[in-house]
Amino acid sequence: MAETMYDKIWNAHAIVERDDGQTLLYVPRHIVQEGSRFAFEFLQDRGLTVRRPRQMLASPQMSISTRRRDIEEITNPDQRLTVELLIENTRKFGVTHYGLDDPRQGIVHVVAPELGFVQPGTVLIIGDSHTCTAGAMGTLAIGVGATDVLHVLATQSIWQRKMRSLRITVDGILPEGVTAKDVILTIVGRIGANGGKGHVFEYAGSAIRAMSVEERLTVCNMSIEAGARSGMIAPDDTTFDYLAGRQFAPRGASWDRALRYWRSLPSDEAARFDREIHIDAATLAPMVTWGTSPEDVVPVDGRIPDPRAEPDAERRAHMEKTLGYMGLAPGTPVTDIAVDQVFIGSCTNARIEDLRAASAMIRGRRAVVPAFVVPGSTQVKHMAEAEGLDVIFRKAGFGWGEASCSMCVGMNGDTVGAGKRCVATISRSAAGRQGRGSRTHLVSPAAAAAAALTGRITDIRKMGA
Amino acid sequence: MEPFTVLDAAAAPLDMSNVDTGLIIPARFTRKPRRSGYQDYLFHDLRFRKDGSEAPGFVLNREGFRDARILVADRNFGAGSSREQAVWSLLDYGIRCVIAADFGEILEANALKCGLLPVRLDAESCLHLRGLLHAEPGARIRVDLAAQRVTGPDGVAYGFDIPPFRKTCLLGGLDDIDITRQHDAAFLAFETAYRQRYDWLFDAE
Ligand code: SF4
Numbered sequence: 001m002a003e004t005m006y007d008k009i010w011n012a013h014a015i016v017e018r019d020d021g022q023t024l025l026y027v028p029r030h031i032v033q034e035g036s037r038f039a040f041e042f043l044q045d046r047g048l049t050v051r052r053p054r055q056m057l058a059s060p061q062m063s064i065s066t067r068r069r070d071i072e073e074i075t076n077p078d079q080r081l082t083v084e085l086l087i088e089n090t091r092k093f094g095v096t097h098y099g100l101d102d103p104r105q106g107i108v109h110v111v112a113p114e115l116g117f118v119q120p121g122t123v124l125i126i127g128d129s130h131t132c133t134a135g136a137m138g139t140l141a142i143g144v145g146a147t148d149v150l151h152v153l154a155t156q157s158i159w160q161r162k163m164r165s166l167r168i169t170v171d172g173i174l175p176e177g178v179t180a181k182d183v184i185l186t187i188v189g190r191i192g193a194n195g196g197k198g199h200v201f202e203y204a205g206s207a208i209r210a211m212s213v214e215e216r217l218t219v220c221n222m223s224i225e226a227g228a229r230s231g232m233i234a235p236d237d238t239t240f241d242y243l244a245g246r247q248f249a250p251r252g253a254s255w256d257r258a259l260r261y262w263r264s265l266p267s268d269e270a271a272r273f274d275r276e277i278h279i280d281a282a283t284l285a286p287m288v289t290w291g292t293s294p295e296d297v298v299p300v301d302g303r304i305p306d307p308r309a310e311p312d313a314e315r316r317a318h319m320e321k322t323l324g325y326m327g328l329a330p331g332t333p334v335t336d337i338a339v340d341q342v343f344i345g346s347c348t349n350a351r352i353e354d355l356r357a358a359s360a361m362i363r364g365r366r367a368v369v370p371a372f373v374v375p376g377s378t379q380v381k382h383m384a385e386a387e388g389l390d391v392i393f394r395k396a397g398f399g400w401g402e403a404s405c406s407m408c409v410g411m412n413g414d415t416v417g418a419g420k421r422c423v424a425t426i427s428r429s430a431a432g433r434q435g436r437g438s439r440t441h442l443v444s445p446a447a448a449a450a451a452a453l454t455g456r457i458t459d460i461r462k463m464g465a
Numbered sequence: 466m467e468p469f470t471v472l473d474a475a476a477a478p479l480d481m482s483n484v485d486t487g488l489i490i491p492a493r494f495t496r497k498p499r500r501s502g503y504q505d506y507l508f509h510d511l512r513f514r515k516d517g518s519e520a521p522g523f524v525l526n527r528e529g530f531r532d533a534r535i536l537v538a539d540r541n542f543g544a545g546s547s548r549e550q551a552v553w554s555l556l557d558y559g560i561r562c563v564i565a566a567d568f569g570e571i572l573e574a575n576a577l578k579c580g581l582l583p584v585r586l587d588a589e590s591c592l593h594l595r596g597l598l599h600a601e602p603g604a605r606i607r608v609d610l611a612a613q614r615v616t617g618p619d620g621v622a623y624g625f626d627i628p629p630f631r632k633t634c635l636l637g638g639l640d641d642i643d644i645t646r647q648h649d650a651a652f653l654a655f656e657t658a659y660r661q662r663y664d665w666l667f668d669a670e
Contacts, residue, residue, distance in 0.1 A: 013659075015648065015651055015652055015655045016648050016651050018630060019630075020628045020629055020630035020631070021628070022628075022630060024645060024648060024651075024652070026652075026655060026656065026659055028659070028663070028666050029666075034496070035495075035548075037496075038499050038549075041499060046642075048642075054667075055667075063496065076496070078496040078497055078498075079496050081496070081498075082496050119666065121663075122663075122666065129545075129546050129548075129571065143571070144571070145548070145549030145552075145571060145574075145575040145578075146549040146550075147549060147575060147578045147579060147640075147641070148574075148575075148578070148641075150642070151641050151642055151645065154642050154645075155642060155645045155646075155652070156652075156656070157645060157652060159641055159644075159645070193483070193541075193544065194483075194541050194544060194567075194569075197567075197570055198570065227544070227569075227570065229570065250665035250666075250668055251668070254664070254665035254668055255665070257664075257665060258663075258665045261663065293483070314482060314540070318482070318483065409492050410492070410493070411492075411493075428545070428546075430485055430487045430488075430545060431487075431488070432487065432491060432510060433487065433492075436491075436510065436515075
């Protein structure tokens with residue numbers, strides 16, 4: 001029978017199926033960060049041990065400081081403790097740990113593909129909702145909570161229910177100034193914040209095929225924002241070229257065998273998806289969120305929507321409340337919105353291509369509002385510095401930090417003040433996400449850089465050269 | 466896990482849809498040690514004002530609702546981040562059952578695994594129940610897991626669905642690791658074959 005890629009990976013990892021529809025999946029790849037402290041705590045309370053520590057990696061990402069690579073820089077004692085516990089737990093159980101002094105440290109969703117640790121046709125588990133990022137490698141990447149992390153630590157497997165499949169086909173060529181971020185914001189807007197519930201997405205079509213791995217990672221990263229369990233993209237030569245030579249990538253004869261498997265993964269021509277959505281790339285525009293949900297999205301040349309025009313009462317109530325929180329009036333042209341600060345970072349958009357795109361906007365101009373750039377991993381940071389991107393940013397008045405989640409979650413003093421408006425490249429604009437009372441607008445890296453230069457939300461298609 | 470059989474307790478109405486996990490527990494509290502309890506972080510930014518005093522309008526701060534062990538919400542309760550601390554903060558506060566029209570998927574799964582019962586009723590029934598609770602703060606709702614039945618303060622009963630397996634686990638207080646261990650022979654046989662078939666994944670060892 002014709003199978004989707006999701007079917008194939010699922011079947012290759014199914015150990016037993018229970019009559020309630022739950023399947024025990026084998027977990028070849030598992031990554032932990034500071035959030036794992038509870039799982040390790042429970043593991044030890046129960047007298048258990050890590051079953052396959054060699055199939056794991058660990059790196060701190062969220063609690064650490066962007067100022068210096070030093071635990072002492074973490075001012076909040078609870079946060080510091082999580083970083084110390086990660087060191088202690090990984091040492092105790094023999095898990096490879098890329099700590100603050102390691103050039104491979106970073107946000108795990110950036111590090112996993114960067115090191116070739118996540119490979120096509122595998123199952124990856126991380127105790128974090130943006131695990132779906134790695135689906136861009138042709139992987140079933142599932143984000144879970146602490147109880148499931150504990151289960152994976154103890155058993156190297158996980159109980160899952162098979163989801164329905166939804167294929168999102170984006171065909172055509174993206175217009176100038178429209179990025180992968182704009183594609184996924186459009187998709188989340190169209191499907192809705194909970195519209196992908198119960199599904200695993202497969203992104204397909206010529207526009208997706210034309211994307212680099214980094215762009216695909218941005219797309220898959222926000223699958224969770226549409227409510228999906230995960231999102232994935234069939235591996236192809238772009239994926240294989242990206243993987244070749246990376247630390248965990250197979251070599252020699254192993255590579256050839258792996259390649260044969262990877263090439264068998266794409267969904268069969270005749271495979272049927274439970275749902276299909278088609279998007280014409282040529283119709284897309286740069287997108288901006290205006291509300292507290294990533295589905296609250298408009299084209300940058302549009303206006304803030306008017307709740308009075310919304311027929312659905314519940315949606316209307318959400319819009320009114322959101323506009324109040326965001327301090328926005330219906331009908332306002334998006335490009336009239338003044339911003340207080342800018343953040344370029346996160347597992348959504350802090351890979352090297354993102355930083356290149358942002359720095360390319362600068363062209364000798366200066367930021368007129370506080371702007372902060374935080375690479376997604378230490379490797380990205382080193383690469384950017386080797387290319388002189390840090391100098392471009394600094395000269396333009398942007399801050400340049402050490403790799404971490406930083407202002408994506410308002411940690412370690414990297415926050416947005418109450419009532420302040422931040423244009424950010426992150427994945428979520430929830431109320432208070434970047435600090436209590438913070439107002440967040442999600443955009444692409446180039447658009448974020450442009451906003452820093454103009455002090456307002458900016459249509460990068462109209463930025464003079 | 467503490468077994469869940471019958472819960473007959475005060476319930477509180479939460480008239481909000483799309484309550485995401487960031488509202489249930491703001492990210493800045495998610496690093497707190499588990500053993501000291503998460504009850505104070507539940508709905509923190511709704512429950513407390515900036516100076517730390519109680520926000521008088523919030524339902525759990527109102528008489529009759531403070532000791533609620535059941536929450537009746539609206540649509541899409543617990544969407545957003547996968548943080549399980551959301552479930553812990555509910556449990557530590559004393560809430561063992563949330564009734565809503567639907568749930569964020571990860572939250573629902575986490576809840577079932579930690580012994581918090583998510584009950585799905587249609588939006589109208591949720592609205593009706595919330596109305597009754599508003600009319601009579603402190604009113605009780607009875608949740609009978611074995612019978613899969615919720616009975617409102619007005620005596621009207623509603624059936625609900627739960628996967629039979631999860632039901633057994635909750636009734637017996639069994640967790641996933643206990644169950645997986647029963648499949649250990651299958652696991653080991655599977656793993657041996659897997660490691661042969663995809664040996665390159667294990668090259669680095
Ligand atoms: S960058 Fe933001 S979204 Fe990504 S893992 Fe860190 S906190 Fe989560």
